[in-house]
Amino acid sequence: MELRHLRYFVAVAEERNFTRAAQRLHIAQPPLSRQIQQLEEALGVQLFERNSRPLKLTDTGRFFYSHAVQLLAQTAELESMTRRVGKIERSLSVGFVGSTLYGLLPKIIRRFRQENGAVELSLHEMSTMDQIQALKEGRIDVGFGRIRLEDPSIRRVVLREERMIVALPIGHPLIDAKPVLSLTDLVSETLIIFPKAPRPSYADQVLAAFHDRSLKPEHVYETRELQIALGLVAAGEGISIVPSSVHGLRRSDVLYKDLDDPRLVSPIIMSMRMLDESEDLTRMLELIYRLYTEEQMEFIAPAAP
Incomplete structure (x- = not known):
């Protein structure tokens, strides 16, 4: 069994389809099918339920997948850290979602x-989903995102929970209706969410907030990014729910109002490879907590060792 067998197997397991997996790996489908067959023969087990559509892992396949992912992650870490050790100057590659730029990330x-x-x-700049893949492949060393994704090869640290607020166009009736707004006040409005893709994303956090309260926005408009969403709000095309750090992005044509539920939050999550305990990442995490304290911002304290 070779590393390529693990990579091929993980691709098929995640895509749940040989054709899509072959496209992801940039190889033809027949050789991929043969490699998976050879892997099963070498192990003496069946990893996939062949008659299922989409493709499903057997119980043995699920066990093998969890360990294969970890082995590939460790290999990527070894390659990345070996390259780093071999350089006179150390390097750190940082992935981030666009909305984190309006918070403390630039100062960090x-x-x-x-x-x-x-x-x-x-x-x-990359989505949380892309960050996870980039971490596994060794293309970045740390990511800052908002989506809680479970992956056995990724270590997540929830830094803080950022309150959600409402962006409204100047002159909107809700601005003077009450001091703070509720999601119930917003269901009849056109809700502008972002990003449109890839999903899951911050957009799904907003939609889930309505769903969890048995509410459904009457009109939903999906757009590519935060700046476009705020531009559409300014044009009077609807309202948007944004992280509170967007307060720092001052516009004369948009007004922000608080929401009445303290549970309406979006996390800031720092993600790293599970086994990567480099001094540079440790220093960055310590710096983040130090800056939160200096700025008197609420944050989730690290667990005691």
Whole structure:
């Protein structure tokens, strides 16, 4: 059994389809099918229920998948960290979702560069889903996102829970209706959500907030990103629920109002490879907690060792 067998198997298990897995791996489908068959023969077990559509893992296949993912992640970590050790200057590649730029992330990056001049930082905007894949492949070393995704090869640290607020166009009747608004007040409005893709995303957090309260927005408009959503709000096309850090993005044509439920939050999550305990990541995490304290921002304290 070779590493390529593990990569092929994981791709088929995650895509649940040989054709899509072959496209993801950039190989033809027949060789992929043969490789999976050879893997099963080598192990002496059946990993997939062949007659199911979409493709399903057997119990043995699920066991093998969980360990295969971890082995591939460890391999990516080994490659990444070996390259890092071999460089005179250390490097740290950071993935982030766009909405985190309106919070403390820019200050975190600036301060980290000031305090760790030997570390070359590179920034990459990408969705939380893309961050997870990039971490597994060793393309980034740390990600900042908002979606709670469980993955055996990824370590997540929930840094803080950010309150959601409502963005309204200037002159909207709800601005003066009451001091704070509820989701019930918003169901008849056109709700502008973002990002449109990939999913799951922050958009699903907003929709889930309505669903959890047995509410359903009458009109939903999906757009690509936060800036476009706020532009549409300013144009009077609807309202949007955004993270409270967007307060820092001041616009003369949009007004923000608080929501009445403290449980309406969106997390800020720092994600790393499970086995990556590099000093640079430790310093970054310590810096984040230090900055939260300096800024007197609420955050989730790290668990005691």
